[in-house]
Structure formats: C-alpha cells, structure tokens
Amino acid sequence: MLLFLDVDGPLIPFGAADRAYPVYEGPPVSAGGHPLLTRVDPALGRRLAALGCDLVWATTWMDDANVCLAPWLGLPPLPVVEWPDEDEPPDLLHWKTRPLVAWAAGRPFVWIDDELTEADRSWVAVHHPGPALLHRVDHGYGLTEADFEAVREWLGGS
Template sequence: MLLFLDVDGPLIPFGATDRPYPVYEAAGVPPQAAADHPLLARIDPALGPRLAALGCELVWATTWMDDANSTVSPWLGLPPLPVVEWPDEDEPPALLHWKTRPLVAWAADRPFVWLDDEITEADRAWVAAHHPRPALLHRVEHRYGITDADLTAVTEWLRTNGRTTCR
C-alpha cells in the first residue's frame, strides 16, 4: 500500500497564531541544510521512524519533487523515496485538487493513503468514484502538521481495512 506524503503543511507546519513552532535538529544533517531551508527545522525528525513504522511504501507527493529526497528525507532519517512527477495537464474540474487525478493514476490499482493539507470532500468523492481500491484521503491541519491524532487515524484506517500496516 502506498502512502502519498506532502511536505508543506503536513511536515512543515505554517500559519499558527496560537503558539510558536518547535525547532528541531536532525542527527547527522549538516547545519547548512537548515540554513538553506529555514523552515526545515519545523519538521520533527521523529516523524520519519513513525511514518516508516506504518509499513507503507512512502512516496513524495509534493511540489518539492526531488528536493524532498535531498533535503527532507535525510532530515527524517528516511532513504530516498519515489517521487510523483506532476504532469502538465489542464485545470482539474471545479473543487478538485490538482494532485488528485495524478495520484490516482500513479496508484493504479493499489490501495493508498494520502496525507495533505488541501484535501476536500470533492477529492474524496472523486477518488471513491474513480479508484477501485481502498483509499484514505486524510487532511492534515497545516497549522500544526502531522500529529499523533493523524497517525492514529491512519493506523485505525489500516486496521479497519484488514491491515495492521500498509503492507
């Protein structure tokens, strides 16, 4: 099973006004990496092992493209991941996120989880109508990034769908 992962919002939270963001350091990552990408320090490196423990095939589904592998993967302690290449295509139908159709195409006939901060009911409805396998489109609150509650929701969904992990 695939787990499509966005960076901005789910991993790098932004826009919260009720609290300051924690700042993290990642073991083995040169300080220059954080200097080159100042918001990188908002990513909790502990998320890497927690995402890997889900047992899914992690896939970058982000506009960071290959930069996610050179910058974010080392921060999270993850190996390089497959990257969804976004096609040049016409605008999606009204209300549908521009990533939705390419992710369903990339998944082909595989079940998937998609963690993003821009998922809507229109995306869920479109996937339900156009993808024959189970799919969880889980919206992450961009102000806080992936939380324990988000990971619990994914774990529960996996259990409900007959899996204890994505595999």
C-alpha cells in the same frame, strides 16, 4: 499499501495564529535553501516508516524532498510523484488528485495532505477501484498523534 506524503503543512507546519513553532535538531544535513526544515520533527520519519506503507513523496518539493527531508527524517530516498503539466482540474478537485490516482494504478493508498476536500474524496471513490484514505492534516500544526491514530486505525481495517 502506498502512502502519498505532502510536505508543506503535514511535515512543515505553518499559518497557525499566535503559534510559536518548535525548532528541532536533526542530523547534520544541508538545508538546501529550505529555512523551515528545522520545523520538521525528525522523529516523524521513524513514525511514518512504522506505518508499514510504501512511502512516496507527493509534493511540489519533488526530488528536493529526497535531498533535504529524507536524510533529516532518517528515511532512504523515496519515489517522487512527477506532476504532469495540465490545466486546472475541474470544479473543486485538487490538482494532485487525478495524478495520484493514476500513480496508484488501482493499488490501495493513503494520501496525507493539508488541502484535501470532500470533492477529492468523492472523486477518488468513483475513479479508484482500491481502498483509499484521503487524510487531511491541519497545516497549522502538522502531523499529530491524532493523525497517526486515524491512519493506523484505517490501515488496521483495510
């Protein structure tokens, strides 16, 4: 089972009104010019790995996710989805949707992102032959226990 993981929003919370974000101390790694790295809870790496999925970066961070985030989270370098140069997708479809379905190549997957809509879910249901969970995370808070529970529940039933 693949798990496509976005960074900004799910791992780095932002945009919550009047919310003071926690600051975490992780292992000594280079922030690589990413001043918000300390908003990422290093325990998320262990929790994501415990889901038993093949983790894949699905983020505009590209390989910077392996340079900065993987060590911070205690994860090995992960595969990175390379985004094709293309025009905007039609209608309300997220620009990542078609490339992720292509990358999955029929394999079951979970996609964790803060910008998912029903248009993406509908498109995947029609164009992807395997099971897929498109799970939207509230970018104001990042991944929460409720998000992990929803993913675990889906994985248990898929």
